[in-house]
Amino acid sequence: MSRATPRPPAERSWLRAIDLVALSTSGLRARPLRAVLSALGIAIGIAAMVAVLGISASSQAKLAQQLDALGTNLLTVEAGQDLFGAEASLPKDSEGRIERLAGAQGAAGVGALPKTRIYRSELIPEAQSGGLAVRAADTSLADVLDLSVRSGAWLNEATGAYPSVVLGDRAARQLGIERAGSLVWLGGQQFAVVGILDPVELAPELDTSALVGNQVALDRLDYDGSPTRMYLRADEEALAETRALVPQTLSPEQPETIKVSRPSDALAAKAATDETFTGLLLGLGSLGLLVGGIGVANTMIISVIERRREIGLRRAIGARRSHIRRQFLGEALVLSALGGLGGAGIGALVTAGFARSGGLPFALPLYVPAAAIAATLVVGAVAGISPAWRAARVPPTVALSG
Template sequence: MNLLQRPTEERSRLRAVDLIQLSTSGIRARPLRAVLSALGIAIGIAAMVAVLGISASSQAQLQQRLDALGTNLLTVESGKDLFGAETPLPKDSSGRVIRVAGVLESAGVGTLSGVRVYRSDLIPSAETGGLSVRAVDTALDRVLAASIRSGAWLNDATAAFPSVVLGSGAARQLGIEQPGTLIWLGGQQFSVVGILDPVALAPELDTSALIGNAVAKERLGYDGAPTRLYVRSGEDTLQKTRKLLPQTLSPEKPESVSVSRPSDALAAKGAADETFTGMLLALGSLGLLVGGIGVANTMIISVMERRREIGLRRAIGARRAHIRRQFLGEALVLSALGGLAGAGLGAAATAGFAASGGLPFALPTYVPLAAIGSTLIVGAIAGIVPAWRAARVSPTAALSG
């Protein structure tokens, strides 16, 4: 009896090549329906890949900025007393700080209260525009790794005369594009010798007019006590240096001196962007879920329309397992097509966004691979019920109907 059953079992065997052909027959017969079904998957995958790719590109740009600017910059600020008045740092702050172990270099900045800057003396005094005037050390540009858009930075010569370097925002607000222009600062004329690019680690300088300490003392009554210090430290001694600075600058009240690291703010911004990316990724997952529902709906309709085909295949020897594999394979093919198209669209969107925003293209390899893998999982889940229903179709009922 086993010998009689063996030929029947061999005839009912489903080869892999036959399975692939059967799984694509419905797609080839109704290409428009297949495209529309795969489109839902493609949109969800494209959204997920694009969100992850753009986020990775943004993080790569942030890391490049941090590497270029350095994470070893510390900002030291003066605090306030019990009455809310600002307690300035010692006049010899730079000299004290440079003796601290691990400090490479430092530069002080003093905000000149009551001193305003205008385009000319014809501007009403109330229209300050929120611009500040700060007295700075000549080493400030080197400590902050600031770049000059046009002109030059203050040197020992120009810092002793009425010369000013404008932050990018200050220059824009005053309507100045090139050095050599005269502005009205502190009730007298100063010559613009340079304009800065935006300073990422010290954004307060973007809306400031920067003059030398010497001219600030001579003409504007600056007492030489800085309100802020920028300190470069060795990477390996950064934390130790950070703890020593308050005690060095104010031994009696070290708690009145605050020390921060500007790069932490950029890193926090990156963390906030990652949180927002998670929300967008969740929305993309919803799109993928909707696409999976569309595939399931398409497969159920396909089973209903192909009942006679299923009945005929069952009548000539196809087993229920073969029918299940056929329709499950068709769902997987539909999902895979959508996943491939979506991964390509997402990568293209990432490349376009990176090119338009000047970002590095940084799409991790695992992202499109994981996206395609997730579509196969969605396709398998979406195809289980239709494949099961197809396998339960009775040959006699299908052929007689």
């Protein structure tokens, strides 16, 4: 018996990458308005995410600049209450004790003078003090707090021993004094204003204070020499250790009466609040991205329905199901990529505009737009899977039917 001649294998159909790119963009080129509207849905979500992250990064960069300029190694020391509720006090030699601690860079103190008032002149009624505080200050305070003097000069050994005063920013404004050289009525006598400070970020209590030298406070204003607050600069690496040693150093018998705080913690808390708010806005941006992904899926499903004859014809002339799947999945990815690129650009522009209007540094990490575009591709792939499989199931006979 003769054997049947074997049938030659069918020639395999190939789809080149360049042909896939052309096919993936053909539907978008044929309906540009629909493509733009669908990409816009993606772009809005991406723009919101990029802008939120960019604005947050710019705000944090501004905060970092402020902290770097002010210093995060400042500690403030105050006396609290003992176990019986009595007011404790800092020792008169607090500065010397603190400066002996390992890691201490410098210390300075101020002492409150609660019975002393300051007025613009002796003609002002005693009750109209305006709530301004008078404090005795060490001459080293300017170096420890890095004080900036807007007018005049800071106290020195000479002016600190005579009736001279340096006014905080708000104190000077409240007294109506714009430049050094004026006279004020302080503690029932005239004092010369030798300096006016700029606002002090890490010690805002000084903004409403009139600062006099320790020596003149001892001689003329009944100051007992005990500081009510100490400011300490310490090495960053040893800050925690130094902070823990301060109470035992100042009050070995009752260390619990000494309170040590770091003013920059308040700024750090503000940063944490901003991060929480950023997380909320980021969630809203993600919701917008989800809505955009649904729009892409809807567009692709409609495209499959409208192009059934085209799909059937391509199947009839040799296109395989995998080719059809890749074509429509490619369309979804191209549509999402366009939305991602547009959204990343819009978000960057919004961030730049906000930073410029608010005086913030532009700080948009490169990974943010890159991650945003990658997220759009993932959304596009997920949104295009179902329409692509649906298109691949269209039979070739559709091209021949009415």
